[in-house]
Amino acid sequence: MTPRQASAALLVLAAVAAVEWVCAARAYRAQLGPDAWARAADALAALPPDETVFLGTPWLGPSARQHLPALRPWSSVAPPDLHGLPRFHVLGLASAARAGAWSTELEADLGELPAPSLLGAKDLGPLRLYHYEQPSAGTLLSDWLAEPDALRLRDDRGPCRLSSGTWSCKQGRVTLNTLEVSYRPRRCLAIDLDDGRTLEISRPRTALGTVLRGHLGFADFNARLRNDAPALLELLVDEVPVGRWTLTDSQGWAAFAAPTTPGTHDVRLRLTTLLGGSWTEQGYGPQPRRSACLELRALSEAHR
Amino acid sequence: MTRRARLLVAAALGLAVTLLLSLGHRRVGYVRDEGIYFVASRSHAAWAARLLQTPAEALAAPARDRAFAVNREHPALMKIAAGVSARLLAEPGPAPAAGQERAEAGLLPLMPEGAAMRLPAQLLAGLAVALLFLAGAGLAGPPAPRDRKRAPAPKDRQHVPEASPGPGQGPVPEASPGPSPLLAGLCAALWFIALPHVWFHAGLHAFDVPVAAATLAVVLIYRRALGDRRWALALGPALGVAISIKHNALFIPVLLALHYGLCLLLARRRPTAGQWLPLPFLAMAVLAPLTVVALWPWLWSDPLGRLLEYVEFHRFHAYYNTEFLGINYNRPPLPASYPLVLTWATVPSGALLLALLGLALGLRRDLRPAPVSKDSPSEHVSKDSPSGHAPKASPFEHAPRASPRWSAPLAGRDRRDGLLWALFAAFPLALIALPTIPIFGGTKHWLTAYPFLALAAASAWVALARAVRRAHGRWRHAPALVLALVLVPGLWSTIDGHPYGLSQYAPLLGGPRGAADLGLLRGFWGHAVPPALLDPTRPGAPIYLHDLHELARLQYQREGRWSPGSAPSPLGRARSALLFHERHMRTHELQIWSAQGTVAPAEVLTLDDVPLTSWYGAPGPR
Numbered sequence: 001m002t003p004r005q006a007s008a009a010l011l012v013l014a015a016v017a018a019v020e021w022v023c024a025a026r027a028y029r030a031q032l033g034p035d036a037w038a039r040a041a042d043a044l045a046a047l048p049p050d051e052t053v054f055l056g057t058p059w060l061g062p063s064a065r066q067h068l069p070a071l072r073p074w075s076s077v078a079p080p081d082l083h084g085l086p087r088f089h090v091l092g093l094a095s096a097a098r099a100g101a102w103s104t105e106l107e108a109d110l111g112e113l114p115a116p117s118l119l120g121a122k123d124l125g126p127l128r129l130y131h132y133e134q135p136s137a138g139t140l141l142s143d144w145l146a147e148p149d150a151l152r153l154r155d156d157r158g159p160c161r162l163s164s165g166t167w168s169c170k171q172g173r174v175t176l177n178t179l180e181v182s183y184r185p186r187r188c189l190a191i192d193l194d195d196g197r198t199l200e201i202s203r204p205r206t207a208l209g210t211v212l213r214g215h216l217g218f219a220d221f222n223a224r225l226r227n228d229a230p231a232l233l234e235l236l237v238d239e240v241p242v243g244r245w246t247l248t249d250s251q252g253w254a255a256f257a258a259p260t261t262p263g264t265h266d267v268r269l270r271l272t273t274l275l276g277g278s279w280t281e282q283g284y285g286p287q288p289r290r291s292a293c294l295e296l297r298a299l300s301e302a303h304r
Numbered sequence: 305m306t307r308r309a310r311l312l313v314a315a316a317l318g319l320a321v322t323l324l325l326s327l328g329h330r331r332v333g334y335v336r337d338e339g340i341y342f343v344a345s346r347s348h349a350a351w352a353a354r355l356l357q358t359p360a361e362a363l364a365a366p367a368r369d370r371a372f373a374v375n376r377e378h379p380a381l382m383k384i385a386a387g388v389s390a391r392l393l394a395e396p397g398p399a400p401a402a403g404q405e406r407a408e409a410g411l412l413p414l415m416p417e418g419a420a421m422r423l424p425a426q427l428l429a430g431l432a433v434a435l436l437f438l439a440g441a442g443l444a445g446p447p448a449p450r451d452r453k454r455a456p457a458p459k460d461r462q463h464v465p466e467a468s469p470g471p472g473q474g475p476v477p478e479a480s481p482g483p484s485p486l487l488a489g490l491c492a493a494l495w496f497i498a499l500p501h502v503w504f505h506a507g508l509h510a511f512d513v514p515v516a517a518a519t520l521a522v523v524l525i526y527r528r529a530l531g532d533r534r535w536a537l538a539l540g541p542a543l544g545v546a547i548s549i550k551h552n553a554l555f556i557p558v559l560l561a562l563h564y565g566l567c568l569l570l571a572r573r574r575p576t577a578g579q580w581l582p583l584p585f586l587a588m589a590v591l592a593p594l595t596v597v598a599l600w601p602w603l604w605s606d607p608l609g610r611l612l613e614y615v616e617f618h619r620f621h622a623y624y625n626t627e628f629l630g631i632n633y634n635r636p637p638l639p640a641s642y643p644l645v646l647t648w649a650t651v652p653s654g655a656l657l658l659a660l661l662g663l664a665l666g667l668r669r670d671l672r673p674a675p676v677s678k679d680s681p682s683e684h685v686s687k688d689s690p691s692g693h694a695p696k697a698s699p700f701e702h703a704p705r706a707s708p709r710w711s712a713p714l715a716g717r718d719r720r721d722g723l724l725w726a727l728f729a730a731f732p733l734a735l736i737a738l739p740t741i742p743i744f745g746g747t748k749h750w751l752t753a754y755p756f757l758a759l760a761a762a763s764a765w766v767a768l769a770r771a772v773r774r775a776h777g778r779w780r781h782a783p784a785l786v787l788a789l790v791l792v793p794g795l796w797s798t799i800d801g802h803p804y805g806l807s808q809y810a811p812l813l814g815g816p817r818g819a820a821d822l823g824l825l826r827g828f829w830g831h832a833v834p835p836a837l838l839d840p841t842r843p844g845a846p847i848y849l850h851d852l853h854e855l856a857r858l859q860y861q862r863e864g865r866w867s868p869g870s871a872p873s874p875l876g877r878a879r880s881a882l883l884f885h886e887r888h889m890r891t892h893e894l895q896i897w898s899a900q901g902t903v904a905p906a907e908v909l910t911l912d913d914v915p916l917t918s919w920y921g922a923p924g925p926r
Contacts, residue, residue, distance in 0.1 A: 012657070062918040180891045183888075222888075225634060
């Protein structure tokens with residue numbers, strides 16, 4: 001090695017190390033003290049109560065939920081998607097890499113919606129609150145999870161009985177729960193059904209808009225590993241089939257939608273999960289169970 | 305720097321590291337695996353005590369098997385040492401409640417039982433640091449003279465090895481002092497220990513840093529063994545001790561054989577008869593297995609069957625879950641980039657660059673076949689040498705050059721240190737990158753590479769220091785300054801991350817926040833316990849422990865650090881619940897939300913804002 005090469009190498013090393021010192025000074029200290037959280041809590045409390053706040057830095061979730069009541073509702077913690085939310089807010093680290101604290105989670109929830117408009121941002125020290133508008137999001141008319149009493153469930157052997165938020169069926173069990181689908185919490189009807197059976201969920205006299213939107217996923221990650229069987233989903237409006245889907249767990253939180261005619265209609269959804277058990281080295285067995293996670297909403301959306 | 309001074313500094317560094325680990329790691333929670341190691345250590349040590357009292361009974365197969373059946377998927381050596389350490393140094397636990405165990409007092413009660421059991425591993429970490437200092441200092445110049453003795457003057461310069469100036473560099477004027485051995489030694493030692501993941505693992509009653517230390521020791525002995533019969537004989541037992549720490553060491557002889565073969569091949573001359581059957585390898589083949597069996601009483605009955613059972617366990621190891629770049633992996637293959645990216649993500653880039661430079665310079669030098677001198681058939685002449693006759697001797701070379709023979713198969717030959725370090729630095733990462741390797745997750749599985757990266761870094765620093773010193777007076781202090789610049793980020797990272805170093809990441813990545821953004825794992829051992837939980841005076845209530853292993857909790861209880869009322873409980877009956885954040889644990893978090901009726905934890909343990917552990921339903925701070 002020549003002296004010139006050595007000098008150059010030392011310079012490169014010194015430059016890299018100097019950058020590391022600067023990065024270390026930024027990285028190796030906590031930014032979020034009680035003051036920062038209190039400031040954020042005040043800012044969130046001032047928002048309209050019907051507008052949802054999302055966390056744009058998902059890994060902050062536990063601390064954010066600890067300090068900020070506005071981030072605790074299911075609509076914030078486990079939203080189905082961004083449909084039906086004409087205005088919403090995103091709280092994130094001011095240093096977030098993506099503009100507007102827009103996370104990959106929010107991107108996934110956006111689905112086929114166009115990118116929302118960023119109306120403004122409020123500086124909260126190490127945190128920043130962004131305000132978004134989504135004119136194409138439509139209006140939510142009804143949510144099957146919000147009114148479980150309005151649902152009628154039955155399996156192949158008869159109707160299911162609702163008690164304390166749980167429907168007991170002869171061939172399965174359905175609860176209103178929050179399940180992990182693709183490592184994210186999703187609020188849904190958690191459905192455990194015997195192999196090869198079909199569950200029918202009906203909601204008579206439902207106010208429909210222009211579209212029925214829903215999602216189906218499977219929980220949890222361990223059961224997904226051991227069972228890839230698809231599920232069959234059929235959607236009927238006034239006993240007329242409007243959609244039929246075959247969905248698998250590799251699709252994650254799989255979205256489905258069917259256009260509807262505005263007005264009052266009877267809606268029925270038939271789900272056949274085929275298999276709920278697990279394949280292991282010993283073969284197929286009923287345990288551990290893979291639960292289906294289903295949600296459905298009626299929305300009124302303008303044509304895009 | 306005299307040899308004695310080097311030894312003194314090495315010993316001081318080793319002891320300082322051991323002391324800091326011993327004190328500092330009392331804040332590090334007990335990791336999942338330690339729970340069973342604690343249990344096994346007590347069982348093994350009880351057997352050792354019985355061996356002293358009633359040898360005949362202890363040596364009987366049933367007693368042996370009872371003592372060593374527990375946790376037989378790992379050799380017993382570290383656990384025996386830990387158990388003995390506890391019997392010597394453990395403080396007694398408080399008076400136990402009915403049905404509870406308490407730590408028993410050792411002969412000289414100085415520390416909690418868990419800390420005492422961690423001590424042998426911490427001593428080995430100190431040993432690694434001392435060895436790295438000595439080896440690093442040795443790179444900086446000629447062998448240190450023995451105090452008050454002059455080094456023997458060579459009679460024939462052509463046949464006496466000189467300390468090589470280091471890989472890839474030219475001659476140094478004799479009058480000018482070489483790079484500081486102290487700094488070179490510190491470079492190697494600190495490069496290794498001042499890394500947050502190394503520091504974290506170095507203090508645990510576990511095997512990852514101990515086997516890294518043992519691997520380093522074996523390799524350094526091997527270097528000596530290539531030219532010295534006594535070291536050749538020591539190599540076998542040393543390898544046996546390394547294998548008795550953890551199975552990673554089983555790969556050592558393979559890599560040493562590869563290195564030896566390449567040395568013979570690159571020497572471009574027909575090996576002598578003695579070189580075909582060298583003593584170091586004979587010693588490893590014969591003495592290492594005997595040492596392993598001697599140090600692992602479980603193998604004394606049905607050694608072959610039990611050895612096969614041990615190998616099978618590790619060949620078909622269960623897959624763990626690990627998060628890498630936002631994806632949870634739980635069945636092979638992991639991306640081949642996994643160990644490389646995680647190494648970059650956890651080792652500061654300046655230090656890594658220095659090590660890579662050292663490897664490159666070493667390989668450039670060592671992979672060049674030796675030219676054969678017509679004048680001197682027994683020697684080769686370095687092309688690098690401007691005088692044309694300086695042999696490419698290792699900087700560690702001590703003995704007068706001699707002809708290779710079976711007891712010293714590379715005596716007088718180039719031992720190609722750069723190649724040796726490159727093999728041992730690259731192999732652990734390459735192994736984990738193989739698509740068929742079970743998914744373990746975490747950096748601990750290739751920590752055995754780091755001592756050799758540290759030596760490569762030190763050799764690069766020495767090479768740079770020598771080169772710039774020849775040219776510019778004003779650059780004289782630049783190498784020392786750059787060394788400080790390069791080593792501080794690791795030290796900073798280690799201090800900032802303690803006691804949660806497993807969750808720490810390098811500055812260029814953005815530390816823990818940057819790693820969380822990228823979706824890199826935050827931990828996997830259930831050790832980051834909120835300090836308030838370890839306050840025994842806190843009023844207890846049934847608690848769901850999640851990934852805190854029950855045996856680790858029992859260790860806290862034995863030491864009086866666990867509130868008697870905080871009995872472990874299923875989630876449905878628990879008043880509070882712990883959650884250690886990992887991607888695949890999301891289901892558990894949702895179950896806790898449901899059981900506790902809230903999505904808001906009462907307490908969140910963080911490292912630089914990144915949540916490591918949530919405590920739901922925790923009583924408020926006292």
